[in-house]
Amino acid sequence: MANDPRAEHFWMPFTANRQFKASPRLLEGAEGMYYTDTAGRQVLDGTAGLWCCNAGHGRREITEAVSRQIARMDFAPTFQMGHPLPFELAERLARISPEGLNRVFFTNSGSESADTALKVALAYQRAIGQGSRTRLIGRELAYHGVGFGGISVGGMGNNRKAFGSSLLPGIDHLPHTLDLKRNAFTRGLPEHGVELADELERLVTLHGAENIAAVIVEPMSGSAGVILPPQGYLQRLREITKKHGILLIFDEVITGFGRVGEAFAAQRWGVTPDILTCAKGLTNGAVPMGAVFVSEQIHEAFMHGPESTIEFFHGYTYSGHPVACAAALATQEIYQRENLFQKAIELEDYWQDALFSLQGLPNVTDIRTVGLVAGIQFAPHAESVGRRGYEVFRQCFExxxxxxxxxxxxxLSPALIVERAHIDAMVERLADAIRKAA
Structure with missing residues (x-):
C-alpha cells in the first residue's frame, strides 16, 4: 500500500493518515486469538479487535447465523413495523442485564448508544414534569463516542477542541479519577479517590438539582488509557444521584459483556445505574450494533397518552437490524455456553501478576489492571506527548x-477465550517492545 495511489481515497478514523499510509499495517485474516497480516504473519490479538471480539475471531456459530439470516431476510424496518429478532434479542439481554434494566433500545454503535441515552434522560425528565432538568454532567478524560452529545459530555480534549463552538450547552464535568501520585501500581481498584465523587454535590449546589437531568460515566474509562474507579466511587455517585433525583448513566460500551467480569461492570462492582449503554461485544464485533438498557420505570414514563401516539421521536434506520440481531443472538449463546463472563475473574490474578512483571522496565510509570484489561503508562518523550506510546505500539506490532x-x-484487552500461554506471550512481546523503544 505504501505509495499506492489507491490508498489515498480512504480517510481513516482516529489515525495519523499520512504516517500510516507511508508505512501501513494491514490485516487480512483472523481466527481465535490471532490475526494474519498481509505478509502472512500471525499477530497475537491483545485487544480483542477494538475491545469488541470478546469471544475470539472467526466464530463459526456467528458466521452461520449471519449467513442464514441475510439469505432469509436482509433488512426489515422497525418504524411502525417489526420482525421477531429484536424482540427475541431484547428478552435474551434482559436475562443478563443488571436487575431492573429490562427495556432495550437498539442502536448501531457506542456513539449512538451514548447520544440515545442522553436523549432518553432529557425526555424522561420532561415526561415526569421536571422539564427544567436539562443539564448533563460528564467527566474529564471520558469517552462517550463521537456524536455531538457524546463529545459534549466526554472529556478528552483532542476529541472536542475542533468543534468547541458547536458542543451542547448546559454541560459540566466531574474531575477524572487518575491519581498517579497516590495510586500508581495499584492492583485492581485504587484505594484513594472516593472523595472525587463528592464533586457532584458541588455541581448540584452550583447549578441546582432541579436543573440537572443526568450524570454519565464509564465505570472504567477505557479509551483514555484504562482509568479505574476508586473503591466506593461508583457507589457514592449512585447515592448522590438518587438523593437529588438525577439519573445515573453507565457507558459500558467497553466494559459490557465480560471485560471486567460478570456480564456488566455494574454487576461486578455492585452499582445499578438508571440507564446503561453497550455495543462492541454485543455482536462480538461481527456486525455493528449497540443497545441502551433503561429501567422499567423510565420506560413506563413514556407510555402515556393516546396509544396511537409515538412515545419517543428517536431511532435509526438500522435499529434492530435483522442481521445484527442474528449475530448478537449467536454471540450471547457462545458467552453463555462457554461461561465467558467469568473468565475475567478466573484469570484476573494471573493477568495481574503477568502485567506487573513489567514494573521497573524503562519509562513505565504506572500499571493499571482489573478483570482482563490493563493499561501500561509511560513517561512522555521529551519531544512530544504520545510519541513513546506510539513507538511501543509500533514495536509490538513488528x-x-x-x-x-x-x-x-x-x-491490552484480550478476547475472553485467552489462555495463560497467550498472556505469557503478550507480556513477553510487550516487554521486548518497551525495551526496544526506550
Missing part, C-alpha cells in the same frame, strides 16, 4: 502483538 495506544498508555 514483534507480532496487536496492542492499543492511547497517548502514552498501552492498553
Amino acid at each position: 514483534d507480532g502483538l496487536l496492542a492499543r495506544a492511547s497517548g502514552d498508555t498501552i492498553a
Whole structure:
C-alpha cells in the first residue's frame, strides 16, 4: 500500500493518515486469538479487535447465523413495523442485564448508544414534569463516542477542541479519577479517590438539582488509557444521584459483556445505574450494533397518552437490524455456553501478576489492571506527548502483538477465550517492545 495511489481515497478514523499510509499495517485474516497480516504473519490479538471480539475471531456459530439470516431476510424496518429478532434479542439481554434494566433500545454503535441515552434522560425528565432538568454532567478524560452529545459530555480534549463552538450547552464535568501520585501500581481498584465523587454535590449546589437531568460515566474509562474507579466511587455517585433525583448513566460500551467480569461492570462492582449503554461485544464485533438498557420505570414514563401516539421521536434506520440481531443472538449463546463472563475473574490474578512483571522496565510509570484489561503508562518523550506510546505500539506490532495506544498508555484487552500461554506471550512481546523503544 505504501505509495499506492489507491490508498489515498480512504480517510481513516482516529489515525495519523499520512504516517500510516507511508508505512501501513494491514490485516487480512483472523481466527481465535490471532490475526494474519498481509505478509502472512500471525499477530497475537491483545485487544480483542477494538475491545469488541470478546469471544475470539472467526466464530463459526456467528458466521452461520449471519449467513442464514441475510439469505432469509436482509433488512426489515422497525418504524411502525417489526420482525421477531429484536424482540427475541431484547428478552435474551434482559436475562443478563443488571436487575431492573429490562427495556432495550437498539442502536448501531457506542456513539449512538451514548447520544440515545442522553436523549432518553432529557425526555424522561420532561415526561415526569421536571422539564427544567436539562443539564448533563460528564467527566474529564471520558469517552462517550463521537456524536455531538457524546463529545459534549466526554472529556478528552483532542476529541472536542475542533468543534468547541458547536458542543451542547448546559454541560459540566466531574474531575477524572487518575491519581498517579497516590495510586500508581495499584492492583485492581485504587484505594484513594472516593472523595472525587463528592464533586457532584458541588455541581448540584452550583447549578441546582432541579436543573440537572443526568450524570454519565464509564465505570472504567477505557479509551483514555484504562482509568479505574476508586473503591466506593461508583457507589457514592449512585447515592448522590438518587438523593437529588438525577439519573445515573453507565457507558459500558467497553466494559459490557465480560471485560471486567460478570456480564456488566455494574454487576461486578455492585452499582445499578438508571440507564446503561453497550455495543462492541454485543455482536462480538461481527456486525455493528449497540443497545441502551433503561429501567422499567423510565420506560413506563413514556407510555402515556393516546396509544396511537409515538412515545419517543428517536431511532435509526438500522435499529434492530435483522442481521445484527442474528449475530448478537449467536454471540450471547457462545458467552453463555462457554461461561465467558467469568473468565475475567478466573484469570484476573494471573493477568495481574503477568502485567506487573513489567514494573521497573524503562519509562513505565504506572500499571493499571482489573478483570482482563490493563493499561501500561509511560513517561512522555521529551519531544512530544504520545510519541513513546506510539513507538511501543509500533514495536509490538513488528514483534507480532496487536496492542492499543492511547497517548502514552498501552492498553491490552484480550478476547475472553485467552489462555495463560497467550498472556505469557503478550507480556513477553510487550516487554521486548518497551525495551526496544526506550
